Amino acid sequence: MNTDKLMDILPEKVRSRVEPYFEALEVMTAVKDPKVAASLGPASVRGLFLQRGKQGVPTKIPASHEAYFDWTYPSDQPEMLDLYRRAKAAQWDGEERLDWSTSVDPHDPEVPIIPENFINFEKLADYGIKLTPQEKTRFRTDITAWQLSQFLHGEQGALFAAAQVTEAVQFFDGKLYGATQVVDEARHVEVFHRYLDTKLNKLYQVNDNLFVIIDALMSDSRWDMKFLGMQIMVEGLALGAFGTLYKITKEPLLKELLRNVIHDESRHVHYGVCALREHFNHHITERERREREDWAFEVAILMRNRFLAYEVYEEWFEGTMLTRKQWRDVVNTSPGLEEFRHVMFSRLVPNLREIGLMSERIIPHYDRVGLMKYFGGKSADAISGEEMIAELDGRDAPVSAVA
Numbered sequence: 001m002n003t004d005k006l007m008d009i010l011p012e013k014v015r016s017r018v019e020p021y022f023e024a025l026e027v028m029t030a031v032k033d034p035k036v037a038a039s040l041g042p043a044s045v046r047g048l049f050l051q052r053g054k055q056g057v058p059t060k061i062p063a064s065h066e067a068y069f070d071w072t073y074p075s076d077q078p079e080m081l082d083l084y085r086r087a088k089a090a091q092w093d094g095e096e097r098l099d100w101s102t103s104v105d106p107h108d109p110e111v112p113i114i115p116e117n118f119i120n121f122e123k124l125a126d127y128g129i130k131l132t133p134q135e136k137t138r139f140r141t142d143i144t145a146w147q148l149s150q151f152l153h154g155e156q157g158a159l160f161a162a163a164q165v166t167e168a169v170q171f172f173d174g175k176l177y178g179a180t181q182v183v184d185e186a187r188h189v190e191v192f193h194r195y196l197d198t199k200l201n202k203l204y205q206v207n208d209n210l211f212v213i214i215d216a217l218m219s220d221s222r223w224d225m226k227f228l229g230m231q232i233m234v235e236g237l238a239l240g241a242f243g244t245l246y247k248i249t250k251e252p253l254l255k256e257l258l259r260n261v262i263h264d265e266s267r268h269v270h271y272g273v274c275a276l277r278e279h280f281n282h283h284i285t286e287r288e289r290r291e292r293e294d295w296a297f298e299v300a301i302l303m304r305n306r307f308l309a310y311e312v313y314e315e316w317f318e319g320t321m322l323t324r325k326q327w328r329d330v331v332n333t334s335p336g337l338e339e340f341r342h343v344m345f346s347r348l349v350p351n352l353r354e355i356g357l358m359s360e361r362i363i364p365h366y367d368r369v370g371l372m373k374y375f376g377g378k379s380a381d382a383i384s385g386e387e388m389i390a391e392l393d394g395r396d397a398p399v400s401a402v403a
């Protein structure tokens with residue numbers, strides 16, 4: 001009997017309790033490569049079954065990487081050195097740069113944080129959930145708070161991952177650059193948290209699927225897996241998500257916050273592309289490259305299929321007639337959320353191509369899940385933060401150096 005049929009015959013109360021576990025099993029059994037399963041499996045158990053990210057503080061994740069010292073201080077990577085110089089010059093203070101006196105009313109229809117048509121309320125109504133106009137506004141605010149909460153949790157992961165990679169990476173210029181990223185990520189944690197805490201007054205728990213990725217890369221001893229997970233997958237997708245929210249929001253403080261963060265993030269993803277292109281081309285075997293290629297594909301699918309605001313579903317609809325499957329349908333057909341996915345993957349796929357993780361072998365898999373349309377896009381090392389913002393604003397891109 002397939003899972004859907006089983007779910008249909010279960011009483012509502014039982015169904016809502018077992019559904020998440022069946023989904024988690026589905027995720028885990030979908031991974032074919034045994035090495036990828038060994039890397040993602042334990043993190044999946046901790047994230048999806050034990051829900052470690054939701055069991056209160058602290059969550060402790062053991063690290064096992066080695067710090068790489070070099071007493072000769074080589075100038076070994078000019079592109080990373082250049083990024084280091086740019087990063088030093090581009091530092092900003094979240095307390096001073098942003099106007100925190102801005103009054104934010106998430107329910108003000110004149111200044112919507114996200115647009116009216118962001119959610120597919122018709123589909124929700126088809127499934128028997130009819131919200132009043134006030135409830136719809138509150139629901140949209142919650143979706144925004146959920147999204148910003150996941151950004152914040154991702155930033156905490158980025159802060160620690162950047163610190164770990166700064167120790168573990170073998171490129172000396174990369175270490176200097178990495179230190180600036182640690183400061184950048186601290187600033188991002190600061191501003192996203194302050195916005196959620198003082199303007200939206202709400203913080204959602206970490207999404208289980210995001211937790212799986214953070215757990216997997218924090219506990220992996222290989223620096224390039226941390227890099228691939230954080231700089232390319234999480235940050236690459238986040239950069240797309242920040243860009244979409246920047247484009248659609250009418251709320252000036254959030255817009256300015258995102259504009260500043262996007263500038264920093266474009267440097268981070270650029271660094272990821274630069275370091276991994278070098279490493280994957282010159283320092284690992286073909287077998288190791290294939291493992292990374294499969295890992296990236298599985299994580300991309302995890303984010304595409306599972307990063308679906310279940311925490312909002314649980315708060316609003318768990319125990320009602322709306323099943324998780326129907327919720328997925330609502331999310332997948334919501335114009336705003338569709339746009340998010342589109343921009344996120346249009347940023348990610350070209351970076352995977354650029355670092356050598358989209359060989360002929362894996363392309364049919366990306367094709368099967370509809371992601372090959374993004375293959376020809378610009379990778380992060382070929383587009384600056386300025387250009388990215390200009391594109392989002394619908395302006396001509398300035399003629400400038402990269403990131």
Ligand SMILES: [Fe+2]
Binds near residue numbers: 155158184185188265
């Ligand atoms: Fe960040």
Ligand SMILES: [Fe+2]
Binds near residue numbers: 158185235264265268
């Ligand atoms: Fe970052």
